[in-house]
Amino acid sequence: MDLAQTYELWRQLMLDGEAQWWQTLFVRFYQAFLENDRWQQYLEGVGVTLLVTAMALAIGVALGVLVAVIRTAHDQQRPGRPRNPLLGLVNAVCQVYVTVIRGTPMMVQILIMGMVIFKSSRNFTVVGALTLGINSGAYVAEIIRGGLMSLDVGQSEAGRSLGLNYLDTMRFIVVPQAFKAILPSLGNEFIVLLKDTSMISIIGGQEMVYFARNIVNRTFDAMFPLLGAAVIYLILVLIFSWLQGKLERRLRQSDRR
């Protein structure tokens, strides 16, 4: 007797009110994942979730690095010399960006992007990814800025005293060390981003939660689809935490004594 037949049999028992609790559980599980090959929808959702995360991450890191470098360069101008007015203007823009993004809820940002700014767009998933990227950029910028500032100034002084220019000093000395220092926070931000992709379903972004809720609407049973989604997120996070740990151990190579 295969699963489909068992399902039919036990479902009948359930409708007649004669099923055992574990038979009911099986029926609900079957409806959530196996009926009409619904598991494929979860997989499709995972794919979109990962894709949106990757897009948002790329946008976030690009924006974050840009903002962090501008703000650090502005703050580290030599005192006593005339300040660069263009840098001052760009720095002000960056500050407004970080303040606004960090000061408003992600949910509101997604709704504004989906229903006001891009209200004629049908490509909800891309709009969602863009919103997440812009949001993440503000946090990544602060993480990177913290990393750049935490490094002993002696390191960049040593680089400059050898005659290396500003960019080479950043590239070979400051950035690699700052990156190692901020990797735990960056990994944390990545995990937050991965989970926050679930929010784009409110503007119709078709990721995992979107499909899970569709299934809930079909089967009138929320437990297994939502638990399933939760388990999948947990597994994804565990995989990325493990990868992050590996990378950290590799970067710590130079610390061994």
Add this chain to the structure above:
Amino acid sequence: MIDVKHLSKSFGDNLVLDDISEHIYPGEKVVIIGPSGSGKSTFLRCLNLLETPTKGSITFQGQEITDPRCDIDKIRQQMGMVFQHFNLFPNMTIRRNITLAPVRTKLMSQGEADDTATALLKRVGLLEKADAYPAQLSGGQKQRIAIVRALAMKPKVMLFDEPTSALDPEMVGEVLEVMKELADEGMTMVVVTHEMGFAREVGTRVLFMDGGHILEQNEPHAFFANPREPRTIEFLSKVL
């Protein structure tokens, strides 16, 4: 070689260097001593513009380096600097610490830089550490590497900012030994230090700084035997 004219430096309202004029000649080993907060480190750091002077000018080999149009990176390539806290790059091996600057500034090819590093490391007895990371070295070894790293750029002058102040007492000797050898080879050196023995033995001129001024200077034997200023006498009575 280095000509300093009317150099002043203040941090906010705090005047650290007050109208200093001084000349450093090729081959000299100038030792700067003085109490903490006297401005000696700031003076040294002004010489390669790690600190930007508030007033005055500094000329290195005929080129005014305080001129904003001056390419300071080119000047710094000819001035080695050794720091109190070594400031080795912890993310690189010793060899790469040494070869990074010569290669990136196009002074040498990677091959030439590697050969230079090998020769210099051999000289300070640390060749077997070439592929180690700075965290694996003792303080004295780190400072010897820091000196070697500066020397790899083939500088015309070496600036030392309290090179032995952060070391365990038993490691001071090995660093001073390297500096003495360097002095014997004729390198122009400016050294901020609290090592009076080194000042006496290696220095060709001792500057005593206090309150942002150079209060007194002399050839070392005369300086330590017959200090003239009351402040110098007081300082020396405390440290000797």
